[in-house]
Amino acid sequence: xLDTATSEDDTNLLVAIVDTNPxxxxxxxxxxxPLSLDDAIRQILLFFNAHMALKHDNKVAAIASHxxxxxxxxxxxxxxxxxxxANPSKIAKDANAYPNFxxxxxxxxxxxxxxxxxxxxxxxxLNDGTSMISGALSxxxxxxxxxxxxxxxxxxxxxxxxxxxxxxxxYQYISIMNAVFSAQKxxxxxxxCKLYGGEVAFLQQASHITGGVYLDVENPQALLQxxxxxFLPERYxxxxxxxxxxxxxxxxxxxFCHKRIIDIGYVCSVCLSIFCSWSPVCSxxxxxxxxxALPPLAGKGRPAIxxxxxxxxxxxxxxxxxxxxxxx
Amino acid sequence: MSVINFKTNIYDYLETLPIFTFQxxxxxxxxxxxxxxxxxxxxxxxxxxxxxxxxxxxxxxIQSWVYKDGHKKLQEALHKLSKLHILEETxxxxxxxxxxxxxxxxxxxxxxxEHQSFGLPCATVxxxxxxxAFLDHFASTQWEAILHYMVGTTMTKRPSRGxxxxxxxxxxxxxxxxxxxxxxxxxxxxxxxQDVNTQVWAFLLQYLDMAxxxxxxxxxxxxxxxxxxxxxxxxxxSVETLTDTQQQMLExxxxxxxxxxxxxxxxxxxxxxxxxxxxxxxxxxxxxxSKKETGxxxxxxxxxxxxxxxxxxxxxxxxxxxRVYAYTESPLQIAVLNLFIQLKSRFxxxxxxxxxxxxxxxxxxxxxxxxxxxxxxxTHAHPQMRKRAPLLPLTVVDQIRLWEMERNRIxxxxxxxxKDFNVQADFDAAEKYAKDLDVLLxxxxxxxxxxxxxxxxxxxxxxxxxxxxxxxxxx
Numbered sequence: 080x081l082d083t084a085t086s087e088d089d090t091n092l093l094v095a096i097v098d099t100n101p102x103x104x105x106x107x108x109x110x111x112x113p114l115s116l117d118d119a120i121r122q123i124l125l126f127f128n129a130h131m132a133l134k135h136d137n138k139v140a141a142i143a144s145h146x147x148x149x150x151x152x153x154x155x156x157x158x159x160x161x162x163x164x165a166n167p168s169k170i171a172k173d174a175n176a177y178p179n180f181x182x183x184x185x186x187x188x189x190x191x192x193x194x195x196x197x198x199x200x201x202x203x204x205l206n207d208g209t210s211m212i213s214g215a216l217s218x219x220x221x222x223x224x225x226x227x228x229x230x231x232x233x234x235x236x237x238x239x240x241x242x243x244x245x246x247x248x249x250y251q252y253i254s255i256m257n258a259v260f261s262a263q264k265x266x267x268x269x270x271x272c273k274l275y276g277g278e279v280a281f282l283q284q285a286s287h288i289t290g291g292v293y294l295d296v297e298n299p300q301a302l303l304q305x306x307x308x309x310f311l312p313e314r315y316x317x318x319x320x321x322x323x324x325x326x327x328x329x330x331x332x333x334x335f336c337h338k339r340i341i342d343i344g345y346v347c348s349v350c351l352s353i354f355c356s357w358s359p360v361c362s363x364x365x366x367x368x369x370x371x372a373l374p375p376l377a378g379k380g381r382p383a384i385x386x387x388x389x390x391x392x393x394x395x396x397x398x399x400x401x402x403x404x405x406x407x
Numbered sequence: 408m409s410v411i412n413f414k415t416n417i418y419d420y421l422e423t424l425p426i427f428t429f430q431x432x433x434x435x436x437x438x439x440x441x442x443x444x445x446x447x448x449x450x451x452x453x454x455x456x457x458x459x460x461x462x463x464x465x466x467x468x469i470q471s472w473v474y475k476d477g478h479k480k481l482q483e484a485l486h487k488l489s490k491l492h493i494l495e496e497t498x499x500x501x502x503x504x505x506x507x508x509x510x511x512x513x514x515x516x517x518x519x520x521e522h523q524s525f526g527l528p529c530a531t532v533x534x535x536x537x538x539x540a541f542l543d544h545f546a547s548t549q550w551e552a553i554l555h556y557m558v559g560t561t562m563t564k565r566p567s568r569g570x571x572x573x574x575x576x577x578x579x580x581x582x583x584x585x586x587x588x589x590x591x592x593x594x595x596x597x598x599x600x601q602d603v604n605t606q607v608w609a610f611l612l613q614y615l616d617m618a619x620x621x622x623x624x625x626x627x628x629x630x631x632x633x634x635x636x637x638x639x640x641x642x643x644x645s646v647e648t649l650t651d652t653q654q655q656m657l658e659x660x661x662x663x664x665x666x667x668x669x670x671x672x673x674x675x676x677x678x679x680x681x682x683x684x685x686x687x688x689x690x691x692x693x694x695x696x697s698k699k700e701t702g703x704x705x706x707x708x709x710x711x712x713x714x715x716x717x718x719x720x721x722x723x724x725x726x727x728x729x730r731v732y733a734y735t736e737s738p739l740q741i742a743v744l745n746l747f748i749q750l751k752s753r754f755x756x757x758x759x760x761x762x763x764x765x766x767x768x769x770x771x772x773x774x775x776x777x778x779x780x781x782x783x784x785x786t787h788a789h790p791q792m793r794k795r796a797p798l799l800p801l802t803v804v805d806q807i808r809l810w811e812m813e814r815n816r817i818x819x820x821x822x823x824x825x826k827d828f829n830v831q832a833d834f835d836a837a838e839k840y841a842k843d844l845d846v847l848l849x850x851x852x853x854x855x856x857x858x859x860x861x862x863x864x865x866x867x868x869x870x871x872x873x874x875x876x877x878x879x880x881x882x
Contacts, residue, residue: 087447087448125516125517128516128517129455129516132440132443132444132515132516133444133448133451133452133455134444135444135686175514175518175519175520175521175522175523175524175525176518176525177436177437177440177515177518177525177637178525178637178638178639178642180516180518181518184518303459304459304460307455307456307458307459308455308456311452311455311456312452313448315448316448316449316452318474318477319449319473319474319476319477319480319481320449320452320472320473320474320477321471321472321473321474
């Protein structure tokens with residue numbers, strides 16, 4: 080489908096979310112085809128340079144999704160820039176590197192270094208050691224929103240790239256999905272490049288819903304080639320270039336009660352929250368359901384006894400379901 | 408009157424260079440990067456996709472990467488890539504990136520190598536440091552001095568000899584026998600209506616032509632120009648890494664306001680905004696490409712070009728009643744507007760005028776075309792105008808085009824008149840033959856007369872002769 084809103088003269092803003100979860104990278108570095116964080120960053124930086132090489136005014140932003148928190152790698156805050164410029168070793172510039180590339184690369188490496196130095200001190204809430212993808216996505220969306228608002232002519236075309244190594248965190252299901260739907264609303268494609276680890280159902284859905292690219296990297300050593308080939312095309316070029324995406328998307332959701340990924344569950348008829356087991360009250364919207372889990376057949380014609388709603392679709396229907404308007 | 412085609416487009420210029428020159432150009436990563444950015448979007452993507460692939464890729468594979476409706480664009484892109492010698496064809500019908508380009512472009516991306524092509528910032532602090540505002544001022548005064556000289560305002564100083572020479576060589580101005588000074592030509596009028604980036608490139612391309620005559624090394628000149636495009640505004644650079652030719656160029660470029668040096672022989676130079684936007688603004692490229700396309704595509708490209716130069720700040724408001732309000736006090740802008748607008752009143756910070764048939768026709772007489780007027784109005788439209796779509800009132804745009812067409816009501820062609828056919832059948836056959844060849848300019852079957860374009864005269868005569876002879880034989 081042609082995306083007519085894009086043109087060849089657009090400025091492209093690439094917001095990359097790099098999963099920096101040290102635990103996952105540790106595993107990746109010792110996998111069958113190993114790829115350490117250092118190697119990956121080197122290739123990712125080259126990819127950023129390639130993106131900026133495409134056009135003079137192409138922009139890049141990078142966010143680290145770390146354990147328990149996330150942080151902007153580039154651009155850094157003004158205070159940070161001043162602090163770094165005060166450092167004399169940074170001033171030495173050389174004529175062999177394109178200044179735009181060099182500044183971005185140096186900033187990212189510097190930020191990563193400080194991020195990694197902080198990690199050594201034990202974190203208080205290491206909730207099951209997963210990366211903060213949802214936080215990073217929200218940060219990316221906020222950043223994009225700010226940048227596009229500043230641009231009156233609407234010529235900045237943003238997209239998000241998630242480079243993921245760690246597995247899904249069902250705890251973040253709700254916030255990830257909220258971010259994904261906002262991205263869809265703002266028509267920002269979310270590309271997902273999965274380097275290591277099992278299936279990531281949520282990110283698959285993210286790229287599917289927003290029309291982004293999803294790629295399972297088979298040979299992580301060749302990350303750069305994957306990135307250049309599949310994730311570099313800007314939104315205008317995507318009208319013409321075939322890109323990989325997932326044919327079979329894992330649409331499973333996580334339940335709100337125990338954060339388990341489930342195939343079949345109960346859905347609240349009022350707020351559409353998902354539960355893995357039946358409960359009398361929806362924990363999200365506090366709707367009281369009718370107590371009878373299995374409906375007696377004779378109850379069909381009778382009006383609802385109490386003015387309560389029912390745990391609707393799934394498998395069971397309670398008497399209240401015949402009059403869906405009777406929700407509390 | 409034909410539009411004099413400015414060789415503004417650096418791409419067109421590069422195309423004419425021999426492969427040997429390219430091999431040398433590609434040795435500088437800064438040049439590789441600048442040339443790479445000249446490519447269309449699909450072309451850039453193809454290069455990136457196969458940059459790190461060592462083996463040739465069959466053409467068929469590359470075609471399979473693109474959807475069906477992108478094939479035309481792909482073809483175009485591949486054509487450009489091979490013209491610029493970036494992609495090379497191997498005997499087995501495969502495509503591979505030129506090895507020099509591959510190596511140096513990788514260096515550009517990774518910041519490796521020992522080429523020093525991105526300019527060496529000065530290690531020491533300049534005692535007479537200048538700021539960006541100063542550089543902007545310097546650039547605009549230098550550049551406008553040239554333009555002022557062209558429109559003949561006498562308030563600025565005369566440009567240097569080198570500039571005058573270039574103006575004359577490029578046929579923007581010519582020496583008038585009766586008067587002492589130089590006189591602006593039709594081409595010069597057209598030049599004035601272009602946006603600054605295009606003007607600068609037009610000037611530099613002319614400079615390149617001259618460089619060949621002056622026995623300067625073309626590759627070094629081009630490398631330096633592309634290097635300028637990659638420099639940072641407000642940073643001082645050392646002349647150490649420059650070759651002799653390039654140091655010589657510094658002096659000339661200083662005259663145009665492209666670089667600033669405090670005094671001749673200074674060890675450092677500052678690029679101005681004219682330099683740093685050389686390769687970034689695609690506006691020069693877009694407008695020249697749009698001439699090849701037609702209709703809506705062309706106009707949208709021009710709007711894009713106009714937006715490109717947004718930072719220059721538009722000052723023109725055009726209303727549907729043909730009135731123009733220009734918020735400017737620059738005598739240069741007013742002089743340029745005067746080329747096609749009848750100015751009515753003048754205020755401290757603005758002038759107003761009307762676009763009339765007479766004023767536009769005057770512009771046409773000077774060799775300016777309707778498209779140039781329209782694109783000028785678009786480029787310099789006031790930010791308030793920019794919020795509307797279409798940018799310019801359609802009535803005015805159409806009317807300017809109509810006025811141009813008025814002037815082209817008659818066109819003359821050398822031709823031959825054929826008449827006095829004895830038999831209607833002979834006439835019909837000859838007429839059909841001419842039609843098939845697409846050389847028939849006019850015909851009247853009743854009077855048995857037709858007019859044939861000059862170049863087809865011989866072919867048609869032999870055809871008729873043969874036919875008549877054939878008739879005689881059988882009859």
